[in-house]
Amino acid sequence: AQSVTQLDSQVPVFEEAPVELRCNYSSSVSVYLFWYVQYPNQGLQLLLKYLSGSTLVKGINGFEAEFNKSQTSFHLRKPSVHISDTAEYFCAVSDQGTGNQFYFGTGTSLTVIP
């Protein structure tokens, strides 16, 4: 089974500052990679995904992530955060062979400080 590690449980950052949320996974097979955002008491919204091709993936709301196969990482970045980015962020992985079961990290709570 896959395991997904989000190294930072809480990340406070000032408004308009850059942010990086880290995600590492353990896998011996090819994977698909995802970042989801969850606002309080809401469901998960897909920010971006890596399926194949370019390792730099751009998503919604100005977020991007880079797939690094050698380091088994998929870190999420945004050059300038906004108050509205305050939310919980989840990294997820699925095996390319099956793809039906997503493995989620424990989440990173991003708090943007005015």
Place this chain on the structure above:
Amino acid sequence: NAGVMQNPRHLVRRRGQEARLRCSPMKGHSHVYWYRQLPEEGLKFMVYLQKENIIDESGMPKERFSAEFPKEGPSILRIQQVVRGDSAAYFCASSAQGVPYEQYFGPGTRLTVT
């Protein structure tokens, strides 16, 4: 709203009662996935269903939990004789045939067991 729908959004049950959670997939989607999110944790896969078939139930607790996705109507996650440890958010996702990595999530049902 053409998204994944779940109801109820909030459900309160006393210990020993039954909980029934419903999920209507996106239009055109025939695959449904259930995940559970315990407090302060990421989502954990429970079960994957197609119409009238359980494909993968490797994440389902062995007792008290069952799921179905009938030919007509929503998918149902049933928890019998609920206990306090069942208190969690239960998310449903759906995908179209052949693209299990394109999962769209519903808003979740928050179950509280008193």
